[in-house]
Amino acid sequence: MPPSNNDMLIFERSRPGRRGFSQAPKESAPLDDIPVSQQRRTAPRLPEVSELEAVRHYTxxxxKNFSIDTHFYPLGSCTMKYNPRACNAFAMLPSFLNRHPSAPAETGQxxxxxxxxxxxxxxxxxxxKEVSLAPMAGAQGEFAGVAMIRAYHQSRGDIGRTEILVPDAAHGTNPATAAMCGYVVREIPTDSAGNIDLKKLKAAVGPQTAGLMLTNPSTLGVFEQDIEAVQKVVHDAGGLLxxxxxxxxxxxxxxxxxxMGFDVIHMNLHxxxxxxxxxxxxxxxxxxxxARLLPFLPVPRLAxxxxGYRWxxxxxxxxxxxxxxxxxGNTGVLLRAYIYARLLGREGMHRVAEFATLNANYLMIRLRRAGFDVAYPNRRATHEFTVTLRRLKEETGVSAMDVAKRLLDKGFHAPTTYFPLLVPECLLVEPTETESKDELDRFxxxxxxxxxxxxxxxxMLKGAPYTLPVRRLDDVRAARELDLRWFPAPVAETP
Amino acid sequence: MPFIPHTRDDIAAMLKECNVARIDDLFDEIPVSLRAQDTPGIPEGLTEMEVGRLMQDRADTDGRFINFIGAGAYEHHIPAAVWQIATRGEFYTSYTPYQAEASQGTLQLLYEFQTMMAELMAMEVANASLYDGASALAEAVLMAVRLSKGSRRVLLPATVHPRYRDAVRTIVRAQAIEIVDVPYVSGTGLVDQHALSSYRDDFAALVVPQPNFFGMIEDAHTLAGLARSKGALVIGLVNPVAMTVLAPPGEWGADIAVGEGQPLGSPLSSGGPYFGFLCCKKAHVRQMPGRVIGRTVDLDGRSGYTLTLQAREQHIRRSKATSNICTNQGLLVTAAAVHLSLLGAEGLARVARACHANTRMLLEMLGAIKGVDRVFSGPFFHEGVLRLPVPAEEALRALVAHGIIGGLPLGPDYPELGESILVCATETRTAADITQYGENLERIVSRRRLDPPCAVRGS
Structure with missing residues (x-):
């Protein structure tokens, strides 16, 4: 059955000989000075469509997407706040876009x-003490950070430090990064109040400890109350934080x-x-x-x-x-962050945490009053909080996944589901400071x-969503019967 | 309050619901000694108009130049529709498609992108992007070592971009991988096949750059054959625009193909954001790093798209993941998919041929200047190396004064090349641009020839 117009791939819209003629340069001389043996034999099957068809297809x-611009998107730990349009408009001024990375510094002051x-x-x-803008994403920042910890210990001849500690609630990037940097990962459990288990931490540290990777507030949406003690335990053992x-x-x-005593941090500017x-x-x-890690920062660094300024x-x-x-690094992203910071200013920056926290606590309390279980009911929410749907699952069989999918039908992007793993049937909810009370009430x-x-x-919930471009998708089939690219339909063979 | 919608009444109602008097009370779990640090170094906020003026001033400071540098980042025409579509809020402000049903736009686009890259590289499968070309090469090296039957040595030719080689070393450093340099032949600027044949050890992989950093076209088929004869995997490091006209990695039997996606719709932007791409044989897909999109069906049997093979990834596999990568370069890939659709195979091949023709014109014009010589002979794509009879830095500085960014000095990375520069003319350079460059360089070179250097310094 051919796909409906709304489901077609760009390749299925393609017709031989059709193209966006004004986008390509005029024809130039053939490649007669390149040996035929080095030239391509068969052309790639890229789409052949008109400009209108391409624009309409991708529009x-x-x-078919949910986005911040269209929907409340309380995806925990992702900080889906409003992205001011000014940041995009000013970062895309032609002089910024057209500057070559290897152009001399004096042409880019x-x-x-x-x-x-x-x-x-x-x-x-x-x-x-100092910042390097080089890493291109959070996980690369983590890599740089742990690589610096390693370089620091090695520079002191302290080569017996083979372990990085991470709380069991940590993002997956933490242990993956530590492994990429050649470390053995040891997980530290969380106590009943949502803090890192200080006793277990004390027992785990030693001369093998290179450092501890900590998110604070943690991924459970609570502030690490013992941070000063944690800091002391790790530092006393010779590890970095x-x-x-x-x-x-x-x-x-x-x-x-x-x-708080951290030796190295990464920031997710997005x-x-x-x-x-x-x-x-x-x-x-x-x-x-x-100061002690400053010599190890990744390059290039701006001075x-x-x-004037130079790398x-x-x-x-x-x-x-x-x-x-x-x-x-990602200069265009850094420019957007700079514009955002200038729009906010000192006062605006303080207000980010204040209103993110107000929104999260308000939403947490309203949901609790509506009968939902909060994973750490005796704690304040930070900018996010965890809801556990275990009771709902036991009583009705409806899972966090089912609730998430049904929320899509109601016009809300789902919170983060099943993370952190130690909270059963977990929803991690982060409203951010840019949502209004009205929107939170609707949620x-x-x-x-x-x-x-x-x-x-x-x-009914097991079948959700019902109103989106597709119903619930079969992830198991996607992994078992891998279909990672389009192929043209086979041409029928003539006998 | 910028970007905060709360009215006075909202705040009062919300505080009441939270049973606190002030917002600050919500921070009462944070030790007092750590709280409320002032940040006097942060300036007061500005209005959108004020920031707009500031940014326009900064942009004007930088001005506009006629650019002749390539070296891993290429100035191409980007169709107007590309970024108008990519900056639609639905693409610009969504995130990693964890909720597949609410992200079919991004997911289908990524599936199409994977197909386009696989086609362009003549490879079986592609991922949904990595950070950039250099870090993608590092990921390819790690992947090849995982696939290898025991060797942790990788051959990395000196004809690979020097900054890529730096990044690879940084990223693989802690994993006991040995990176072995392969020299190039001084007359041709190509990988030294004789040196390559002489290595006796086991190698996990050979990196084959096409075209190479000098713009020269390597004999990729032969290099790939040499690698295979040593039991090593072949990693093609290629320019995607060039692959419309040059034999792509799949045609020379590469196991992995990686590269910088910037020429497919990313503006130069002082170096980023761009995107890295990675393609491989289907048999190797479970060792692939990064996000991969698959097609599947929904409860009604209708086809749809979702993140798949997540068991390789950090959020599932944690310390055993194939990479720590999480966020990739989605928006640049969105632009690339639109860019590739608008140009098609023929349009992109025209871009490649126009770049080649312009570079040929540039090399002929500059090479005709007395004392300026082509350093390497043989076929090239859209870059070339010229040796100047005057200090390269000085000549380039003089060109900047005439509004021309004339090339990249190679001496710092290749001391044996002395006062050589790497130049590039893409399809965006006109005959007039090239003539202007030629005339200015001629004047700079001849002035320098007539005046002794000390007189120049004294002037």
Whole structure:
């Protein structure tokens, strides 16, 4: 059965000889000076469509997405706040877009000035000694951070430190990063109040401890109350303290990771500094360090000298862990973060954490009053909180997944589901500061409706969603019968 | 309050619901000694108009130049529709498609993108992107070592972009992988096949750049054959625009193909954001890093798209994952898919041929200047190396004064090349641009020839 017009792939719209003629240059000389043996034999099967067909196809596809611009998107730990349009408009000024990365620094003092000021702003708001803007996403920032911890220990001849500690609630990127940096990962359990288990931490540290990677507030949506004790335990054992900045939105302008004693941090600018998430990137993951890790920062680093701004490289920073990309990181993302920071200013930055926290606590309390179980009911919410649907599951058979899918039908993107893993039937809810009370109230109503539907007609929820472009998708089949690309329909063979 | 919608009444009602008097009370679990640090270094907020003026001033400071640098980032025409579509809020402000049913737009686009990249590379499968070309090469090296039957050595030619080689070393450093340099032949600027044949050890992989950093076209078929004869995997590191006219990695039997996606719709933007791409043989897909989209069916049997093979990834496999990558370069891939659709295979091949023709014109014009010589002979794609009879940095600085960014000096990375520069002319350079470059360089070179250097310094 041929696909309906609304389901067609761009390849299925393709017709031989059709194309967007004005987008390509005029025909030039053939490649007669390149040996035929090095030339391509068969042309790639790329779409052959008109400009209108391409524009219509991708515009229609866009309309199948939920996004911040169209829906409340309380995806926990992802900080889906409003992305100001000004950040995009000003970052896309032609002089910024057209500048080549290898152009001399003197031809880029405008853009480099913005990046340098961003670097200084980030130092100030995090309380760190120095910042490198080089990492291209949070996970690459983590990589840089742990690589610096490793370089630090090695520079002291302290080579017996083979373990990185991570709480069991940590993002998966933490253990994956530690492994990429050559470390053995040891998980530390969480106590009943949602804090890292201090006793178990004390028992785990030793001369083998390179460091602890900590998210604070944690992924459980609570502030690590024993942070001062944690800091002391790790440092006394000779380890360093890594701050995963995924949840920086909760404390921006209120508490500085540097003041909590962290040696190295990464920031997710696509979260806290509101550069867009773009359907999965690009991000930017600058790293900040205390004085002792400063020599190891990744390059290039931006410096201000008598002749203006310039990039420092390995030659200037011989102990650097090195380079993470071909050029200087995700400049266009950094520009958007800079514009956002200038729009907010000092007062606005404090308000981010305040209103993110107010929204999360308000929403948590309203949901609790509506009959939902909060995983840590005796704790304040930070910028996010965890709901456990275990009781609902036991009583009705309806899972967190079913609730999430039904929320889509109600016009809300689902919270993060099944993370952190230690909370059964978990929803991690992060409303962010840019949502209004009215929107939060509407979300509570939707959750109440879903809960009552679960009690009335659990089978219906198992079939959700009903109103989206597709019904629930078969993930098991996707993994078993891999279909990762389109192929043209086979041409019928003539005998 | 910028971007915060709360009215006074909202705040009062919400605080009452939370049973606290002030917002600050919600932070009472944070030790007092850690709270309320002032941040005097952060300036006061500006209005949108003020920030707009500031950014326009900064942009004007940088001005506009006629650019002749390639070196891993290429100035191409990007159709107007590309970024108008990519910055639609539905693409721009969504996230990783964890809720597949609410992300079919992004997911179908990524499935189409995977198909386009696989086609362009003549490979079986592609992922949904990595950060950039250099980090993608590092991921390919790690992947090849995982696939290898025991070797942790990878051959990395000196004709690979020097910054890529730096990034690879940074990223694989802690994994006991040995990166072995392969020299190039001084006359041709190509990988030294004789040196390559002489290595006796076991290797996990050979990286084959096409075209190479000098713009020269490697004999990819032969290099791939040499690698296979040593039991090593072949990693093709290629320019995607060039692959419309040059033999793509699949035609030379590569196991993995990676590269910088920037030429497919990403603006230069001082170096990023761009995107890395990675394709491989289907048999290797479970060792692939990064997100992969698969087609499946919904409860009604209708086809749809979802993240798949997630058991490789950090959020499931944690310390055993194939990579730590989470967020990738989705928006740049959105632009690339639209870009590739608008150009098609023929349009992109025209871009490739126009780049080649312009570069040929540039090399002929500059090479005709007395004392300026082509360093390497043989077929090239859209870059070339020229040796100048004057200090390269000085000549490039003089060109900047005439509004021309003339090339990348190679001496710092290749001391044996002395005062050589790497130049590039894409389809965006006109004959007039190229003539302007030629005339200015001629004047700079001849002035320098007539005046001794000390007189120049004194002027």
């Amino acid at each position: 229609r596809l866009s309309q 405008g853009v480099l000035g913005c990046l340098f000021e961003l670097q200084e702003l980030l130092k100030e708001v995090t309380g760190m 890594y701050y995963d900045g995924a949840n920086l939105n909760a404390i921006l302008g209120k508490v500085r990771p540097g003041d 979260k806290t500094f509101s550069t867009p998430h773009g359907g999965g990137g690009p991000g930017a993951g600058p790293v900040g360090v205390s 201000r000298g008598p002749d 420092l490289t390995e030659k200037d920073c011989p102990q650097s862990i090195g380079r993470l990309s071909a050029h200087a 509570v109503t939707a959750m109440e409706e879903v809960a009552s539907e679960a009690r009335r007609d659990p089978q």
